[in-house]
Amino acid sequence: MRFFSIKNFFKIFLFVSILGSLCYFIIVRLHYTYDIISFEDYNPKSTLVVSSNEIKRSKYPFIDIHNHQFDMPVKDLSDLVSEMDSLNMAFMVNLSGFRGQYLKMCLDNIKKNAPERLGVFVNLNWENIDSDTFLENNIKILRDAKKDGAIGLKVYKSLGLTDKDSNGNRIAVNDPRIDPIWEECGKLGFPVLIHSADPASFWKPKDKNNERWLELKQKPNRYRNPDLFPSFESIIAEQHNVFEKHPKTTFINAHLGWMGNDLDRLSLHLDKYPNVVTEIGAVLAELGRQPKRARKFFIDHQDKILFGKDAYNQQEYYTYFRVLETEDEYFDYYRKRHAFWKMYGLGLPDSILKKVYYKNALRILPSINKSLFKS
Numbered sequence: 001m002r003f004f005s006i007k008n009f010f011k012i013f014l015f016v017s018i019l020g021s022l023c024y025f026i027i028v029r030l031h032y033t034y035d036i037i038s039f040e041d042y043n044p045k046s047t048l049v050v051s052s053n054e055i056k057r058s059k060y061p062f063i064d065i066h067n068h069q070f071d072m073p074v075k076d077l078s079d080l081v082s083e084m085d086s087l088n089m090a091f092m093v094n095l096s097g098f099r100g101q102y103l104k105m106c107l108d109n110i111k112k113n114a115p116e117r118l119g120v121f122v123n124l125n126w127e128n129i130d131s132d133t134f135l136e137n138n139i140k141i142l143r144d145a146k147k148d149g150a151i152g153l154k155v156y157k158s159l160g161l162t163d164k165d166s167n168g169n170r171i172a173v174n175d176p177r178i179d180p181i182w183e184e185c186g187k188l189g190f191p192v193l194i195h196s197a198d199p200a201s202f203w204k205p206k207d208k209n210n211e212r213w214l215e216l217k218q219k220p221n222r223y224r225n226p227d228l229f230p231s232f233e234s235i236i237a238e239q240h241n242v243f244e245k246h247p248k249t250t251f252i253n254a255h256l257g258w259m260g261n262d263l264d265r266l267s268l269h270l271d272k273y274p275n276v277v278t279e280i281g282a283v284l285a286e287l288g289r290q291p292k293r294a295r296k297f298f299i300d301h302q303d304k305i306l307f308g309k310d311a312y313n314q315q316e317y318y319t320y321f322r323v324l325e326t327e328d329e330y331f332d333y334y335r336k337r338h339a340f341w342k343m344y345g346l347g348l349p350d351s352i353l354k355k356v357y358y359k360n361a362l363r364i365l366p367s368i369n370k371s372l373f374k375s
């Protein structure tokens with residue numbers, strides 16, 4: 001067994017090390033020679049000298065209509081409220097209230113520790129749609145939620161995308177079996193915040209022409225294979241049909257209805273449905289790249305746009321304030337997979353800022369204490 005001697009081991013080790021170093025050297029050399037750098041690594045520091053106004057606190061108190069606090073039943077709310085204070089967030093809507101006992105625990109925690117500062121939307125399970133008690137149970141959940149202090153219904157994108165009935169059939173957003181639930185929300189005064197579909201780019205080929213290529217690379221499960229999923233257009237058409245069928249129910253079409261990249265279309269949409277408003281959570285980068293068109297959009301639809309953020313992160317709000325309030329040019333967004341491009345401020349007038357920050361939300365959620373907004 002002379003082959004396994006220490007000497008041979010050392011020779012092999014040396015050979016592998018030299019080969020490895022050589023490969024490394026060649027790769028580095030090739031990268032340099034052919035200017036190869038990964039898209040994620042390329043992060044040039046702008047040399048542009050322009051005025052820069054970072055804003056850590058909104059000009060007026062605001063309501064965040066689109067937030068998720070998944071540990072609400074057991075969360076120590078004091079840290080959250082002090083962060084809200086520093087941002088000037090007067091009121092936060094936690095859309096992930098779920099239902100039943102979980103919802104009760106959320107509401108108890110708020111009542112005890114942060115009354116008047118947080119609100120909760122209830123969530124329903126659609127997958128038992130073909131059970132005999134589907135309507136009865138869910139109407140009861142909604143009425144109990146209202147009695148206990150919930151202030152709306154949040155519908156996740158799984159409806160219309162992945163939720164299936166007991167036979168394995170996809171449940172359409174506008175499935176008529178849900179109609180009485182939308183009607184009940186209208187009667188209860190529950191606005192329905194509804195997220196349907198995803199950015200249209202998730203249905204497009206994952207290639208160099210796709211604006212969300214990086215997101216699909218980093219989050220491969222967001223890709224919507226057209227063979228397995230209904231099309232983007234068919235899902236949002238189903239959602240719009242719900243708006244049409246239930247004019248007495250207020251709907252908050254989440255994430256600018258995924259039309260933030262086509263504000264002409266979104267404008268027609270808002271004009272068509274008087275019962276629909278929208279919010280800007282997670283789609284700020286669409287607005288910040290077209291400041292002139294976006295400013296006009298805010299002016300034209302100033303009564304129908306609400307402030308939302310989605311994922312909670314204190315520092316990320318600063319970019320929202322800066323896009324809405326300032327006229328800064330060419331500044332960074334905080335998540336490259338949403339925007340490899342730069343932001344520009346819209347410089348919205350005060351009267352519109354107030355509507356977007358809180359007045360529009362107060363109209364839809366009248367139980368919020370209005371004295372929080374005397375500035």
Ligand SMILES: [Zn+2]
Binds near residue numbers: 066095310
């Ligand atoms: Zn959300």
